[in-house]
Each structure stands twice: as structure tokens, then as C-alpha cells.
Amino acid sequence: MTSAILVINGPNLNLLGTREPEIYGTTTLDDLKAVTTAQAKRHGLAADFRQSNDEGELVTWIQDARTSAAGIIINAAAYTHTSVAILDALQACGKPVIEVHLSNIFKRESFRHHSYVSPAATGVICGLGAQGYVLAVDAMADLLTKVKT
Ligand code: DQA
Numbered sequence: 001m002t003s004a005i006l007v008i009n010g011p012n013l014n015l016l017g018t019r020e021p022e023i024y025g026t027t028t029l030d031d032l033k034a035v036t037t038a039q040a041k042r043h044g045l046a047a048d049f050r051q052s053n054d055e056g057e058l059v060t061w062i063q064d065a066r067t068s069a070a071g072i073i074i075n076a077a078a079y080t081h082t083s084v085a086i087l088d089a090l091q092a093c094g095k096p097v098i099e100v101h102l103s104n105i106f107k108r109e110s111f112r113h114h115s116y117v118s119p120a121a122t123g124v125i126c127g128l129g130a131q132g133y134v135l136a137v138d139a140m141a142d143l144l145t146k147v148k149t
Contacts, residue, residue: 003044005140006069007036007133008061009051010077016102023103027130036073036133043141045070055079055086062089070144071096073136080105080115090120096143098136101126 009029012019017028033049040047048069052058058079065072072095076086080101090097097120104127105112118124123139125132 003144004046004048004069005040005137006061006065006072007033007047007049008058008072008074008076009049010058010075010079011053011055013075013077014051014053023108025102025129027102032130032133035130036137039134039137040141043137045137045141045144047137055083058083059085059089062086062093065095066093069095070147071098071140073098073100073133073140074117074121075100075102076117080117081111083116087116087120090117093120096140096147097121098139098143099124099126100132100136102129102132103127 014029016024016032017026029051036049037047050061058076062072072090072093074097076083079086099115099117099121122143125135128135
């Protein structure tokens, strides 16, 4: 049984640091990777941190997680609000899922208020920036302890 958490980031998150800093701040994707992997290590877990702009690639990663990951932390970015394919993959995966967003999607445009990821998630964290990823790792570590016992 693997103890790796798959951390999936969707489209345009590769642009963090320069993308709409008034919304997303100046934290880069590499910064997020560093805080996420460091927090996972504190829990004795590995974090497999990835980003793709391609919906099909995200779906394939989620499918692969059925055999290669203990749980999934996902910021599906814009696909959060559009992708039934990602929801189906998460529901087929059977692993614990935590949804995370840097911004508070409920303070923003109404089209961001609906998430296709949430029905597959145990919990949702949004609006806390990079800290949300750290909290998601804490929550996942706790969930995995409960899965084992
Ligand atoms: C986001 C929020 C989404 O609405 C948006 O499309 C993103 C980023 C966030 O982390 O705040 O790309 O998921």
C-alpha cells in the first residue's frame, strides 16, 4: 500500500505568481509544491505534486491514482466548474479526495459557485491561498489514519 498523496493542479495554475496577483497573490506553483511536500513529509507522507492544462491528462492521473496513490488533493481550477469527466473519474477512484482553491470561489462570479468536484470530495478548502494546501495535507493525513484503522 502506497503512502503517496496525489496533488493535482488544473489549467492556468502554472501561471501562478504572475496570473491575476490581486486574486491569487504572488505565490508560484513551485512555492505551493514546496509547502505541500514539506507538510506531507511532516506526516510521513510523500506528495506527488502535478499540474496540467489538459482535462484528459487530469482524468488519466485520477484513474492511475486507483493503484498508485493513497488519496487525492485536487485544485481542478476552471475544470472545477465544467468537468463531469473529472467528477466521474474521482467517483470511480474510490480514494479520499480533498478539494482546494486558492481564492474564495463563493466571493467571486456566480459561475464559480458550482463545483463538479465537491460531490466526490470529503472536504473543501477555499480562500486561504497556499495555507489551504497545507491544511488539505493535514486533513488528508487524518483521513488516511482513519482509513487504516
Ligand atoms: C481556482 C478558482 C477557479 O474558479 C479558477 O478557475 C482557477 C483557480 C482557485 O484556486 O482559486 O483557475 O481553482
